[in-house]
Amino acid sequence: MKLKENLQLRKVGRQYMVVDSCSGSVNLSKVFTLNETAAGLWQRMEGGECSVEELTDWMCGEYEVDRETARKDIERQLEVWKREGLVG
Template sequence: MKEPIEPKGCLRLRKIGNKYMLVETCNGQMNMADVFSLNETAARLWQRINEGRFTPEELADWICGEYDTDKETALADVLRQLSEWKKFGLIK
């Protein structure tokens, strides 16, 4: 994955209590059939990819600036999360 990440357009991040959820909100309707739960770090990563077109490497650099981690660990974590989101059709 060297190209910028594109999230599926009709997914919205919602915070319910202390939980983060991705829900589909196409055509003014909320589809609760497929709801994806995220931890705080994944939720922040989701917010970040919705702010612009970032490559995995750029996202890893951002993670390093936000959290106390090295680039190699951040990139591995970003790639793992993006792979999971791609598998579920949440990103293109």
């Protein structure tokens, strides 16, 4: 799984937002808000391609959650991001 190019995660106050930045400007016509956990997943994926297993390992190390629950939550989040065109 890989993030679409030109997307940037920004923290504004206590909120995390994903915005499309192209040609040095930011397109605010479609902004996605993320909670802290989703932002953590996003940050893990910023380094390049990342597998569900790698994300599951991170989530289990970061939070008190069993592998099955973590994997299901991650797969659900990635499906939302796919539908919105944020990952491929």
